[in-house]
Each structure stands twice: as structure tokens, then as C-alpha cells.
Amino acid sequence: MTIRLHDTLTRALEPLHPRDPKRVGMYVCGPTVYDFAHVGNARPVVVFDVLFRLLRHVYGEGHVVYVRNVTDVDDKINAAARANGEPIRALTERTLAQYHADMDALGALRPTHEPRATESIAGMIRIIERLIGAGNAYAADGHVLFSVPSFAEYGQLSRRNRDEMIAGARVDVAPYKRDPADFVLWKPSPDDIPGWDSPWGRGRPGWHIECSAMSEATLGPVFDIHGGGIDLVFPHHENEIAQSVCAHGGTRTETHFARHWVHNGFVMVNGEKMSKSLGNFWTVRQLLEDGIPGEAIRLALLKTHYRQPLDLTDERITEARADLDRFYGALRRTPPEGEGAIDGGFLAALEDDLNTPAAIDLHLKRQLALVNEGRAGASAGLVAMGGLLGLLQQSPEAWFKGADAGGDAEIDALVAARVAARKARDFAEADRIRKQLADQGVVLEDTPQGTLWRRAG
RNA sequence: GGCGCGGUGGCCGAAUGGCUAGGCACCGGACUGCAAAUCCGUUUAUCCCGGUUCGAUUCCGGGCCGCGCCUCCA
Numbered sequence: 001m002t003i004r005l006h007d008t009l010t011r012a013l014e015p016l017h018p019r020d021p022k023r024v025g026m027y028v029c030g031p032t033v034y035d036f037a038h039v040g041n042a043r044p045v046v047v048f049d050v051l052f053r054l055l056r057h058v059y060g061e062g063h064v065v066y067v068r069n070v071t072d073v074d075d076k077i078n079a080a081a082r083a084n085g086e087p088i089r090a091l092t093e094r095t096l097a098q099y100h101a102d103m104d105a106l107g108a109l110r111p112t113h114e115p116r117a118t119e120s121i122a123g124m125i126r127i128i129e130r131l132i133g134a135g136n137a138y139a140a141d142g143h144v145l146f147s148v149p150s151f152a153e154y155g156q157l158s159r160r161n162r163d164e165m166i167a168g169a170r171v172d173v174a175p176y177k178r179d180p181a182d183f184v185l186w187k188p189s190p191d192d193i194p195g196w197d198s199p200w201g202r203g204r205p206g207w208h209i210e211c212s213a214m215s216e217a218t219l220g221p222v223f224d225i226h227g228g229g230i231d232l233v234f235p236h237h238e239n240e241i242a243q244s245v246c247a248h249g250g251t252r253t254e255t256h257f258a259r260h261w262v263h264n265g266f267v268m269v270n271g272e273k274m275s276k277s278l279g280n281f282w283t284v285r286q287l288l289e290d291g292i293p294g295e296a297i298r299l300a301l302l303k304t305h306y307r308q309p310l311d312l313t314d315e316r317i318t319e320a321r322a323d324l325d326r327f328y329g330a331l332r333r334t335p336p337e338g339e340g341a342i343d344g345g346f347l348a349a350l351e352d353d354l355n356t357p358a359a360i361d362l363h364l365k366r367q368l369a370l371v372n373e374g375r376a377g378a379s380a381g382l383v384a385m386g387g388l389l390g391l392l393q394q395s396p397e398a399w400f401k402g403a404d405a406g407g408d409a410e411i412d413a414l415v416a417a418r419v420a421a422r423k424a425r426d427f428a429e430a431d432r433i434r435k436q437l438a439d440q441g442v443v444l445e446d447t448p449q450g451t452l453w454r455r456a457g
Numbered sequence: 458g459g460c461g462c463g464g465u466g467g468c469c470g471a472a473u474g475g476c477u478a479g480g481c482a483c484c485g486g487a488c489u490g491c492a493a494a495u496c497c498g499u500u501u502a503u504c505c506c507g508g509u510u511c512g513a514u515u516c517c518g519g520g521c522c523g524c525g526c527c528u529c530c531a
Contacts (some may be wrong), residue, residue: 207529229531
């Protein structure tokens with residue numbers, strides 16, 4: 001079966017036919033590194049990680065190139081560094097390291113390439129020069145601007161026309177723009193702001209140009225999938241298309257740039273949109289520090305289809321933890337042996353526009369039932385299927401007992417004492433110990449193979 | 458104001474022009490020294506108003522509500 005993905009360009013499900021099945025290319029817009037990643041940043045990372053895993057499964061591990069950029073030059077970065085009184089480079093390095101740690105905790109694989117904007121300036125300048133040469137851009141007042149009227153297809157992705165945008169504009173039009181819709185490719189930098197020498201003087205790139213340059217450098221002018229959050233459709237991806245298509249001497253998006261556009265929906269928290277003024281920003285780091293396992297956050301994100309709006313709530317996270325308790329509980333009682341087989345229905349659900357809710361609640365849960373039933377090979381299948389979702393890859397002991405081994409020996413001793421009490425049919429003592437452990441958040445489970453324990457969330 | 462997305466049972470959440478996923482929770486039962494885990498069983502739905510149709514939750518129109526974007530917010 002072919003993978004089908006919803007394409008923002010056509011607003012319909014489109015079969016994925018890679019240009020080269022030996023080299024499937026995917027570009028996803030990455031973080032601007034000035035602050036901790038919040039759950040809204042985490043959703044595209046997890047969603048496209050699942051797509052990456054699916055593509056690797058279908059086309060082979062070595063045949064998928066996944067690129068996620070790092071935006072390390074940006075006016076928000078400059079402002080944050082100034083506010084912190086720290087060098088820009090220190091801020092971006094520290095934030096990127098934290099980003100990596102957080103995304104690792106969510107079980108996201110590292111992309112094949114992670115180009116940085118600051119290391120891609122030369123490529124940006126080359127594209128800007130090409131655009132000027134082709135009549136799609138012009139220098140004015142130290143800036144270089146993209147001429148939107150020069151690109152007839154402009155607005156196709158977001159389905160806007162220029163009249164509507166001008167009517168709705170809420171920002172004053174800069175005097176050096178020939179057309180109100182024109183956007184900045186390059187802008188001058190004063191001495192106290194990062195800048196690079198260019199044919200137009202010392203300056204820095206506009207926001208959109210970096211992705212045009214980095215995707216071209218890593219994937220070539222035309223590649224298969226471009227992804228990101230739905231809020232990037234306009235203006236970022238619209239402008240990126242204009243730049244890249246025109247720089248590649250073309251007119252049509254799907255023949256001169258990304259062939260499929262995939263966008264994930266917005267995230268809300270406990271029924272409200274996240275905002276700094278409401279003080280309800282859920283950073284991944286904070287959730288982890290609150291003791292919520294990254295895998296539970298990941299599962300909570302994947303239990304909603306990626307294009308749907310997602311309301312992340314405390315209850316959803318609790319439910320995801322309970323799900324994982326069941327999965328890992330079954331794997332603990334029935335350890336997997338050998339290579340697992342991936343259920344056809346499960347794979348078909350993922351190939352059908354990444355239907356992770358169906359894959360999880362229908363197929364993965366059914367596989368869990370098979371494990372509990374004692375079906376041969378079911379455990380290995382469960383782990384293999386989980387692997388496509390980036391789930392169930394740790395040992396059950398690690399899941400239940402946590403990385404923190406402190407206190408394990410003490411618990412083991414109490415469990416042993418209770419086992420002895422039960423053997424002596426001293427149930428009062430056995431129950432006393434159970435209660436004592438329960439008060440510590442430790443839940444016991446007597447099985448034919450012995451007594452197991454776990455730390456409850 | 459313009460453009461776009463969404464509104465399914467207590468909660469979550471797919472799918473679909475008719476054959477009415479699934480999960481979680483709840484309740485009942487089995488099992489268990491007691492639990493936990495597991496298994497079995499019961500219950501609840503398609504925002505409102507029109508239209509098309511033999512038949513709509515699904516298609517079309519209108520309304521209400523929530524959300525996003527409208528030049529640098531994932």
C-alpha cells in the first residue's frame with residue numbers, strides 16, 4: 001500500500017510517490033533557539049518523527065533524509081540575549097542543547113541533518129542574488145525585498161489573494177516596499193546586532209530565506225515532503241515557496257520545490273490556548289521535572305490525529321500513563337522473543353495519513369490483548385509496532401521503576417518480607433507491608449512468576 | 458473585517474451516503490487470602506435549522522460556538 005498524506009496545497013489526501021525511493025527527502029521547520037520548547041513545539045517534532053519512522057520502515061532506513069533546521073539568528077534571540085545579558089552564541093547553544101535533551105526524552109530520533117541558519121548565510125545570499133537577477137527581488141534602502149507581484153502563484157498554499165491581505169493588513173507598510181505584500185529577504189544590521197557582509201552591506205537574513213537555502217543545500221531544489229505547524233502556512237511557507245520556486249527558475253510549486261505540504265494542528269492546554277500572558281505555557285522540561293515520563297507526553301500527543309486541534313489536559317496525560325502501564329505490564333509478564341511482526345492493519349492505519357489514534361486504540365490495543373491471551377510472538381509484535389510510533393522501546397523495569405534506582409533495594413527487601421509472610425499465611429503482616437509500600441506509591445502485583453512492583457504515577 | 462480549521466456518547470477519538478470503530482471511565486461478574494493485573498458483560502453520540510436523497514453524522518446552504526492565520530507565533 002502507498003502512503004497517503006493530506007496535502008495543504010490541494011487540501012486532499014494525496015498518494016506519496018517519492019521522486020527517488022532510495023532517497024526520500026523531508027524538511028521540517030525546526031526551533032528558534034531562544035527559550036525552552038513547549039508542548040506546541042513538541043507536537044510537530046513527535047508527528048514528523050512518526051512519519052520519519054514510517055518512511056524508514058517503508059523505504060529502508062538508509063533511504064530517508066530528514067532535515068530539521070535550527071534558527072539561530074533572529075530578532076527574538078537578540079532580544080532574549082540582551083534581556084539575559086548574555087552573549088547570543090551562549091544563549092543559542094544552551095537552548096539548542098536543552099532542546100535536544102527534551103526531544104530525546106520524547107523519544108524523537110535525531111534528524112539526518114540539522115543545519116543552522118548562521119552556517120547557511122552564503123547559500124541565502126546566493127539565492128537572493130538569483131532572485132534579483134530573475135526580477136523577483138529588489139534592493140531598496142539597505143533591504144532586499146521579494147516582489148510578490150512577480151510570482152503569479154503567490155497565495156496558492158494559504159488560499160489568499162493579495163487584495164484580501166492588503167485589506168486585512170494590520171501593520172504599517174514600510175516605505176521602501178514597492179508593494180505592500182512584499183517581504184524582506186535581507187535587512188541591514190546595526191553594529192550591535194549580528195550581521196554578515198553582503199552585496200547590500202552588513203546585514204542579516206529575513207526569516208523565510210533560511211529555509212529556502214537550507215532545504216536546497218541538504219535536499220536539493222525539489223524534494224518530497226515539507227512539514228511544520230499549521231500556523232506556518234502563512235506567511236512563512238507561502239513566502240518560502242515564492243523564494244524557492246522563483247530561485248529555481250520555475251513557476252509551479254510541486255515541480256520546483258516541495259511536492260507535498262504537511263501541517264500539524266494547534267495545541268491547547270487544559271482548554272485554553274497557551275500564552276505567556278495567561279502563564280499556562282507547558283514546557284516539555286517542566287513536565288519532565290514534574291515527573292511525567294516523556295513517553296507519556298509522546299503518547300498523549302499521538303492519541304489525537306495530527307491535523308486535529310489538540311487539547312492537552314492533565315487527564316490525557318494520566319490516561320497515557322495508564323495505557324503505558326498496561327503495555328509495559330504485559331511486556332513484563334511476557335517478555336518478547338525474536339523479531340516481531342507488524343500487523344497489517346496497524347501499518348495501513350499509519351499509511352492512511354498517519355492515523356495514529358486508530359493505530360493505537362484499535363490495533364495496538366488489540367495486539368496488547370493478544371499478548372495477554374498468551375499468543376506466541378505477540379509481545380515481540382507489540383514492541384515492533386510500538387517502535388514505528390517511537391513507543392515501548394525501553395525495558396518494562398525501567399518504565400515501572402524509573403531511572404532513579406534509589407530505594408529499590410529497600411523496596412525489594414519489603415517485598416521479600418511480604419512474600420515470606422504470605423508463605424507463612426500471616427496475611428495481616430502481608431497486608432501491613434502492602435499498605436506501607438502503597439503509602440510510598442509502590443503498587444504490588446502477585447503473579448505466578450512472583451511478586452512484581454512498580455512506582456505508580 | 459477577510460481567509461481557513463474544527464464541533465461525534467461521562468471523557469478521548471476514528472470512520473462512513475444505508476451494514477451504526479475503538480480506547481478510557483463507570484457499573485456488574487469471574488479470578489485473587491486481600492489486592493493488582495487479566496478476562497467476560499451492560500450502558501451512553503453524531504451542535505442547531507433548512508435542502509438534495511428511498512435514506513445523511515457523512516453532500517449543499519444558513520446559523521451558533523471554539524480555534525488558527527492575516528508579513529517574521531510550532
